[in-house]
Amino acid sequence: MSESAVRVEHLSFRYPGGPDVLTDISFTIAPGEIIGLVGPSGAGKSTLLQHLNGLLPSKLPEFVGQVCIDNIPVARQTIAEVRRRVGFLFQDPDDQLFCPTVFEDVAFGPLNLGLSDDEVRQRVRDSLTSVGLADYEPRSTLRLSLGERKRVCLAGVFACQPSVLALDEPFSSLDPRARRKLIAILKQFSGSQIIATHDLDIVVDLCHQVLLLDGGQLRAAGQTRDILGNVALMERHGLEVPWRLRPK
Amino acid sequence: MSESAVRVEHLSFRYPGGPDVLTDISFTIAPGEIIGLVGPSGAGKSTLLQHLNGLLPSKLPEFVGQVCIDNIPVARQTIAEVRRRVGFLFQDPDDQLFCPTVFEDVAFGPLNLGLSDDEVRQRVRDSLTSVGLADYEPRSTLRLSLGERKRVCLAGVFACQPSVLALDEPFSSLDPRARRKLIAILKQFSGSQIIATHDLDIVVDLCHQVLLLDGGQLRAAGQTRDILGNVALMERHGLEVPWRLRPK
Amino acid sequence: MHIQDGVLSPVVCAATGAISLGAVSYSVHRLQQSVGDRTIPLTGMMAALVFAGQMVNFPIGAPVSGHLLGGVLAATVVGPWAGCVAMTLVLFVQWALFSDGGLFSLGTNVLHMAVIGAWGGHSVRMFVQRFFGDSRKGIVIGSVVAAWATVMAAAALFCLEFRLSWSPREIDFSKVFTLMVSFHSLIGLGEALITGVAISFVLNQRPELICRMGTPARPIEGTGRSVHPTATAITRTLAAGFVIALAIAAFLSPFASSFDDGLEAVLGKLGIENFNLTGNVPGLLEDYDKVPVPVAAWQSIAVSFAGIGGTLAVFALAWLLGKVLPAAPPQLSEAAGE
Amino acid sequence: MSDFLDRFGRGQSMCHRWPPFVKLFAAVAMILAATCAPITHGPLVGIVACVIFFAHTLARIPLRYVGRRLLFFWPTLFLMAISLPLSQAGQKGWLLFVTILVRGTLSFSTALWLVNVMPFDQLLATLRRLRVPDVLLAILSLMYRFLFVLWDELDRMRTARSARLFRKPSLWETWRSAAHLVGRLLIRALDRADRIHGAMLARSWNGRTRWIEPRREDQR
């Protein structure tokens, strides 16, 4: 069991007063593996990802099962440790940007890790450069387009150098060049990753494995090409076989 | 000149205290035409679209040029009339939902148009069905996934039956089935449309013409295939030739 | 509601500022004990929210519109300590961005809106809630009453400060008082309504958001939800004291202030002043003993109406809002806290 | 959009370049002088007024802007001040009335000056150096950011509303939708606060907030 970076066991969850949003989900992610999380809108992808970061269980009792990150079970006592290891990207960048300037926002994580001022500046510069916003440091986080805000969020995540990435729709509202750049970065990243997205072409390109979620249940899991290339399966769950895998 | 649904003439704009975001933009959209607005992140797409709905000029002085909808110039006196004609979809659905339940939100426009109760109910049902959320009427707008919220916004726009659609990233965070459905709806729509998106494959499928915006300037305008298929042009502006147009 | 620099004398500003400084420091001290938990972002958000909420106008009549003040709302959501800090920051930022409300009178404004608003509002709510049990209805009624009471208290306090600022012996303030109290009983109604609606909205949509505090919680009957405990003996006493003080301030002081100069003298003064201001023909002077009577009567009627009518209206409002709440809230079974 | 707030804060005049402490103390001193100078000493008040006017010209703040702000400011001040002559007949009341108006106007213009030469982030940095408690600063900077986010959100929700509002709404409808706006904003904001908290923890936040300057060499 020591080789799993993320382990989810029999996870069930519902929002207060609502029906079940997740039902008995179990899977593991090996270190270094990239997992794509696909499924129709409202399937529960964001909800599942938030569990990996301990965003929901601490608040609500409607939570059965266990989530472990690097073999640490997510619980009230371990939540700080877990969140340090998981780099989490919110679907909405405004949920994640909380400092007045881009520099401060990206520097927030490294500063809290207790790095020296120079190291912090270095990390900020590096991660902003890697998302293509090198000269944005002094700008206000209030005056950015959506794609720019998303990339600042990504820079903030990278600057903490987490060991697991949980990204919710990282590619939406990015332009093609930023998207290509991000794919390259993610391919180089050494930790494990779980990426929820509707962009199946990118999943084919990037992910080793795919989890297919629909109606809160895990409908299929396996090699990317096997699952995304399965026309019947895709059709059944409101998805589409991506261009690359279509028989010509 | 009577045949233009949207006419933008020498539009320049900057946010107060910032550099120019739009510089000398001119174009027209004929009735029934579908225009794709593409460009890298921060190019000014959202800003341009907001002008079509009179969101910015009425408030700020940093605005030169003229925008006409159905030959009505956008100005303070005509803003109500213009907004009635233009169905505007915000990039962020949360900006657009303001009623507590899905039904109320979609019914808001038709109610204000003075339709009878039965007609209103009919329109709400139709437009929710068309975006695939038929049974969502009583749900709270605060408890929806992002894709669901986006579709409720779209339903709200369609329920008003506008004559021009200005859609900012309508496809992002939609799942493939919803996307396909939306494309079908837009193809059937009789008015003119201008759609800002990063999803160039859909542009190829849907749009008759393309405007390429970068750094606030109109870099190219013309037939979809000519522009999106032009490798050098696309490269220069941080875009990518879509899969469909790549030479195999 | 904002008091500008120059309206009060520097001494009064300094005195009220000192009281506010003490209160805010204590709030910050209490807040510091919860450093690292969600109180900090929540307080920042609440402050931003009150600020933004104040920008939404609720039209009353043609040119007049009211808006939210937010002290009670903040205290209901984040508790009195964080609520006080949030309101203080709102006032500070309003000064720093719009120069609304003066630098020296910042302390006074903080006293009126943050300390009375959050601390006072919280204790009134807790007091009222005791009569309704810890139900959802109790929360709504409590906060509606608290919202109205805090506005009235702030108005009364302002009169006192105003009087202290400008040579108390020579000026008759009962008119100022009448005006302020009647005017603010209306503003207070608006505030109560908006606060009540906002809180029932939250109770409907996200009941778990209201007043979660670090302290151990006990469940609300019928909902399985919990708020933080109503009170120790001390808070209860404090709350009762506050309410009584409020009652005195709102209802008794106009009469007291008229009585202390002697009724005769006041009536006389009013009559003369009436004459001077309106430039009435001297003929009116002959009716000297009669004219002032309706004025005085009007005055006490106005104040009484403001007080009693306002109270009744507030309770009616509270009752209505309580009724509107759905009978069966979503079932939660939470042990609260983080 | 909310950008009109610090329109002049980014200007480049002599006053803008003064060290923040100097600006702050200059403003405090001017307000102090304005609120303490007895109105009966005309020349003294005149001097204070001249100093404030001079400060405005130095900072190149357009007079029209100051005038417009004053136009909105006077009515409220007037309402408070008028109660004095109303409650006391004769000269004394009017004298106090004038006192309040003059003091209010002078200190308000001083505050306007400070707001315009001191951008908010500079004010924050100054407060930090004045050893204002960390908790307050952390809350303040969070508030500042979300102020704009919520404000813009509110603004856009309002516009979205007016885009589908094809006629003049009744008073009741206006109230209802204003309440909905506030309610929705409230809940979204509170939920967002939770997510922000998560995002902060995810970046190793432990309640202590550290601050550094971007780069010493080429600060703005």
Ligand SMILES: Nc1ncnc2c1ncn2[C@@H]1O[C@H](COP(=O)(O)OP(=O)(O)OP(=O)(O)O)[C@@H](O)[C@H]1O
């Ligand atoms: N705060 C909430 N309270 C109650 N129900 C919610 C809440 N948030 C989401 N839901 C519901 O939970 C379900 C799953 O939502 P989730 O956001 O996880 O979907 P998703 O897979 O991320 O969808 P999308 O692709 O549109 O982002 C949806 O049916 C949604 O309506």
Ligand SMILES: Nc1ncnc2c1ncn2[C@@H]1O[C@H](COP(=O)(O)OP(=O)(O)OP(=O)(O)O)[C@@H](O)[C@H]1O
């Ligand atoms: N409120 C604002 N104040 C000042 N500048 C702004 C504001 N909003 C956007 N900008 C700037 O204006 C430029 C254009 O922004 P806009 O949102 O129009 O881009 P976009 O083309 O829609 O990008 P995206 O694809 O990321 O949505 C960007 O450089 C951005 O930084």
Ligand SMILES: [Mg+2]
């Ligand atoms: Mg999602």
Ligand SMILES: [Mg+2]
């Ligand atoms: Mg955009």
